[in-house]
Amino acid sequence: MTRMNDNALKAENLTIGYGERTVIKDLSLDFPSGRMTAILGPNGCGKSTLLRALARLITPAKGTVTLGSDNVFAMDTRALARRLAILPQASKAPEGITVADLVRRGRTPWRGLFSPWSDADAAAVERALKEVGLEDMSERPIDQLSGGQRQRAWIALVLAQDTPCLLLDEPTTWLDLTHQIEVLSLVRERNRAQGVTVITVLHDLNLAARFYDTLVLLGPSGLIAAGSPQDVLMEENLMAGLGLSAMVVPDPITGTPMVVPR
Amino acid sequence: MRAMAVAFLALVLAAVLTLTVGVREGGFALLWQALTAFDPSDPAHIAVLSIRMPRLIAGLIAGAALGMAGTIMQAITRNPLADPGILGINAGAAFAVVIGSLIAGRADNGLMAALAFPGAAGAAVAVFALGGGLKGDAGPVRLTLAGVALSAMLLSFVSAIILARNEALEVFRFWVTGSLAQAGMRPLGYMAVAAVFGTALAITIAPRIEALSLGSALARGLGTKPGRIQLGALVAVTALTGAAVGVAGPVAFLGLLVPRLARRVGGHVLRRELIASAVLGAAILLFADTIGRIVIPPTEIRVGTMTALIGAPMFIWMARRLRAGASA
Numbered sequence: 001m002t003r004m005n006d007n008a009l010k011a012e013n014l015t016i017g018y019g020e021r022t023v024i025k026d027l028s029l030d031f032p033s034g035r036m037t038a039i040l041g042p043n044g045c046g047k048s049t050l051l052r053a054l055a056r057l058i059t060p061a062k063g064t065v066t067l068g069s070d071n072v073f074a075m076d077t078r079a080l081a082r083r084l085a086i087l088p089q090a091s092k093a094p095e096g097i098t099v100a101d102l103v104r105r106g107r108t109p110w111r112g113l114f115s116p117w118s119d120a121d122a123a124a125v126e127r128a129l130k131e132v133g134l135e136d137m138s139e140r141p142i143d144q145l146s147g148g149q150r151q152r153a154w155i156a157l158v159l160a161q162d163t164p165c166l167l168l169d170e171p172t173t174w175l176d177l178t179h180q181i182e183v184l185s186l187v188r189e190r191n192r193a194q195g196v197t198v199i200t201v202l203h204d205l206n207l208a209a210r211f212y213d214t215l216v217l218l219g220p221s222g223l224i225a226a227g228s229p230q231d232v233l234m235e236e237n238l239m240a241g242l243g244l245s246a247m248v249v250p251d252p253i254t255g256t257p258m259v260v261p262r
Numbered sequence: 263m264r265a266m267a268v269a270f271l272a273l274v275l276a277a278v279l280t281l282t283v284g285v286r287e288g289g290f291a292l293l294w295q296a297l298t299a300f301d302p303s304d305p306a307h308i309a310v311l312s313i314r315m316p317r318l319i320a321g322l323i324a325g326a327a328l329g330m331a332g333t334i335m336q337a338i339t340r341n342p343l344a345d346p347g348i349l350g351i352n353a354g355a356a357f358a359v360v361i362g363s364l365i366a367g368r369a370d371n372g373l374m375a376a377l378a379f380p381g382a383a384g385a386a387v388a389v390f391a392l393g394g395g396l397k398g399d400a401g402p403v404r405l406t407l408a409g410v411a412l413s414a415m416l417l418s419f420v421s422a423i424i425l426a427r428n429e430a431l432e433v434f435r436f437w438v439t440g441s442l443a444q445a446g447m448r449p450l451g452y453m454a455v456a457a458v459f460g461t462a463l464a465i466t467i468a469p470r471i472e473a474l475s476l477g478s479a480l481a482r483g484l485g486t487k488p489g490r491i492q493l494g495a496l497v498a499v500t501a502l503t504g505a506a507v508g509v510a511g512p513v514a515f516l517g518l519l520v521p522r523l524a525r526r527v528g529g530h531v532l533r534r535e536l537i538a539s540a541v542l543g544a545a546i547l548l549f550a551d552t553i554g555r556i557v558i559p560p561t562e563i564r565v566g567t568m569t570a571l572i573g574a575p576m577f578i579w580m581a582r583r584l585r586a587g588a589s590a
Contacts, residue, residue: 057479081485088479094530095342101530108473109485113466161484 006068007083007164007197008033009054014063016049023049026063027223029216033068034195036188038208040232041218042242047201048089048169050218054199055086055167067165081109084165085158089173089201093142099153100138103128106160128159132186148179155183159190166190168200172207180204184211209233209256217241233257265527266534269541276548280318281310283552312446319454320445321548321565324510327457327502329543330536332517333524334464334502337475337532338495341405342522342580346382346503347514347573349409353416354385355507356437360420364427371449379456379504386496388412406581417512440513440566442551453505460501461540467494468532513566515573516543518580 009031016024023046031037031054039047052058054065056072065072067083085106093102106128107121129135132152137145142153151171158166168187172180188211191198202208208215209229217224217232219241225232238244244261251258281293295301296310328346335344346352358381363369389412393405417438424434435441470491474481478488506513520543521535527542528534547565550572554563 052479055483057482077482077487078485081483084483086479086483088477088483091477091480092340094337094340094475096525097530102476105472105476105484108469111469113469158483 006033007195008068009072009084009165009197009199010066011050011054012064012066014050014053014060014065016046016053016058016060022061024053024060025222028063029223029226031197031199032214033197034191035213036191036198036200036211037214037216038200038202038212039216039218040202040205040208040241041224042220045218045220045241047218051086051167051169051199051201052088055084056080057086057088078109081161081163083163084167085161085163086167087154087158087169087171089169091154093150093154096141096143098139098141099134099145099156100125100129102142102153103138103156103160106157106162109161124160124162128156131159131190132156148175148182151175151179151183152186155186164195165197166199168198170201170203172202172204180207187211205233205238205259206251209258210251210254229257233259266538266541269527269538269545273541273545273548276545276552277318277322279552280321280548281314283556316446316448316450317442317551318548319450320442320448320509321551322544323450323453323457324440324442324506324513325516325544325547326540327460327506327543328513328516328547329520329524329539329541330461330464331499331502331506332543333521333532333535333539334471334495334499335517336521337471337535338492339405340475340477343406343518343577344409345515345517346499346506347512347516348406348413348518348577350385350389350412350416351382351499351503352440352507352512352514353413353420354388355379355382355504356420356512357381357416358384359507360423360437364423371452374508375449375452375456378508379500382504382507383496383500385412385416386499435564435566436511438512438566439564439570440507440511441564442510442547443562443564445509448509450509453508456501456508457505460498460505461536463494463501464498464536465533467491467498468536471495472532510547511566513547513569515569515577516547519569519573519576520546 011027011029014024014027015022039050041047049058053060059073072080103125107124110121129138132155134149134152134156137149142150145153155171172183175183184207187198190196212229214227215229215232216226217237224241225237233248235246235248238246238259246259246261248257248259282290292306293310296307300311301307331346332344335346335349336342355378358377359374362377363373366373389405389409392408392412420437424437432444470486473484473486474488474491481488520539523542524535524538527538550568551565554565554568557563
C-alpha cells in the first residue's frame with residue numbers, strides 16, 4: 001500500500017561544502033510528494049549542489065535527506081535508482097549513439113547483467129519516446145538532432161527509468177523559449193498523469209511560476225522563501241535573493257505571478 | 263547482422279591467407295593436406311603446422327584482445343583516441359617484461375606471463391593519474407597527451423635495455439614494435455586463458471560500462487557504482503592488453519582503428535561492439551601481417567610496423583577532428 005508521502009523528499013539540516021567553502025548551510029526543506037518544485041536563485045547559490053545532494057550524488061557534511069521514510073544515504077544504490085532519477089546538467093552522449101539506444105540505457109536500474117530485455121523495458125522506452133515526441137526519430141543519431149530534440153531525448157532517458165521521483169538540473173538552459181515551454185510541458189504531463197514528484201533547478205522565474213506548484217528561492221546566504229509562486233515571488237524576496245528590482249504583476253494568461261524587472 | 267557476417271567472413275579469409283600465403287608455395291591444397299593427412303616427414307607440412315599455425319593463433323589472440331581493449335577504453339574514457347598503444351598500456355606490459363627478465367637474468371614464458379599483467383595495470387593507473395582521470399572525467403586531450411608521453415618514455419627504456427644487451431634484432435622488433443614472427447616461442451596457452459578471462463569479464467560488465475559512458479553523475483543516478491565499473495574495466499583491459507603484448511609485443515594503433523569500425527557493425531550496444539571488435543581486430547591484424555610478409559620479399563615487415571603505417575594517419579585525422587569538435 002503506497003502512502004501519500006512515499007515520494008516526498010525532505011532535506012534536514014543540510015550543510016554542504018566543497019573543501020573550505022560552505023555552499024549550503026543548515027538548510028531544511030520539504031519537497032511534497034506528487035508536486036512540482038522549482039529551485040531558483042542566483043548563480044553560485046548552491047541550487048545544483050542541493051539537487052545533487054537530494055539525489056545522493058554528493059554527500060553533505062551534515063544533515064540527511066529522506067525519501068518517503070527512508071534515509072537516502074543509507075539506501076541500496078539500485079533501490080534508490082528505481083525510485084529517483086536525476087538528469088545532471090549538460091550531459092554528453094557517446095558519439096553517434098541513436099535516440100533509442102540512449103533512452104534504453106535509462107532502464108539500467110531495472111536490469112540484471114544477464115536479464116533479457118523485458119516487455120516492461122520495451123514498454124517504458126516506447127512510452128518515454130512518445131511522451132517526448134521522438135518516437136519517429138528513435139533510430140536517428142542524437143548528434144543530428146536539434147538542441148531541443150536532443151534535450152527531449154535526454155529527458156526520455158530519465159522518463160524510461162520510470163521512477164516516482166524526477167530531478168532535473170537546468171533542463172531548459174540553451175533552449176529557445178518555444179523549446180523551454182515544450183520541455184516543461186512534457187515534464188508536467190508526466191507529473192499530472194502519474195503523480196511523479198518533480199524537482200527542477202531553473203533560471204526563468206516566470207516559467208517557474210507558470211509550471212510549478214512550489215518554488216524554493218535561494219539567496220547568496222541561504223533560503224529566502226519557499227511556498228506557492230504567489231508567496232515566493234514577492235518584490236522584497238526578489239531583491240533579497242537575486243538583488244533584482246522588479247514589479248510582480250499577474251500573468252495575463254494564467255494569472256500566476258509574473259516578474260517584470262524595473 | 264549482415265555486417266557482422268561480412269566481418270566473420272573477412273576473419274576466415276584472413277586466417278586462410280595467414281596459413282597459405284608465404285615463401286613456400288603450396289596454397290590451399292597444401293594447407294588441406296597438412297590438416298587432414300599430416301606427414302611429419304614433409305617439411306612443408308611442418309611449416310604449416312609449427313610455424314603458420316602458432317602465428318595464426320597469436321594473431322587471433324592479439325588482434326581480438328587489442329580490438330576489445332580499445333573499445334572498452336573508448337567507452338569508459340569517452341575518448342575516441344583511447345587505445346592500449348597510445349595510452350601507454352602496451353608499453354607498460356613490454357617494459358615490465360623486459361626489465362623483469364633483465365633483473366631475473368632469464369626470459370621464460372612463465373616469467374613473461376607474471377610480469378606483463380602488472381606492467382599493463384601499472385601503466386593504466388599511471389596514465390589515468392597523470393591525465394587527471396582519478397579526479398573525475400578525464401579530458402580526452404590531457405589523457406591522450408599523458409598516454410603518448412608515458413608510452414614514448416617506456417618504449418625508449420625498452421629500446422635502451424635491449425640495445426645495451428646486444429640482443430638479436432628480432433628481440434628488439436618484438437618488444438618495441440610488435441611482431442607475429444616466431445609466434446611458436448610465445449606463451450600462447452597462458453595468454454589465451456588471460457584473453458578469454460578478459461573477454462568474459464568485459465562482456466559481463468558491458469551494460470554497466472554503457473551507463474558509465476554517459477558520465478559518472480548520470481551513471482550513479484542510474485544505480486551503478488562508477489568506481490567498481492572502472493575497476494572491472496581496468497582488470498579487463500589489463501588482461502586483454504597483457505595477453506596481446508605477451509604474444510605479439512606492443513602492437514600500436516589497432517585499438518584505435520577497430521572500435522570505430524566495430525560501432526558500424528555492432529551499433530551502440532556494447533556487447534555487440536565487443537564481439538565485432540574481436541572479429542575485426544583479429545582480421546585486420548592477420549591481414550596486416552600477411553601483407554607485411556609479401557610486399558618486399560624475402561624480408562618481412564613486422565605487423566607492428568604495418569598497423570602503425572595504417573594507424574598513424576588515422577590518429578592524426580581523428581585528433582584534428584577532436585580539436586574542432588570536443589572540448590579538452
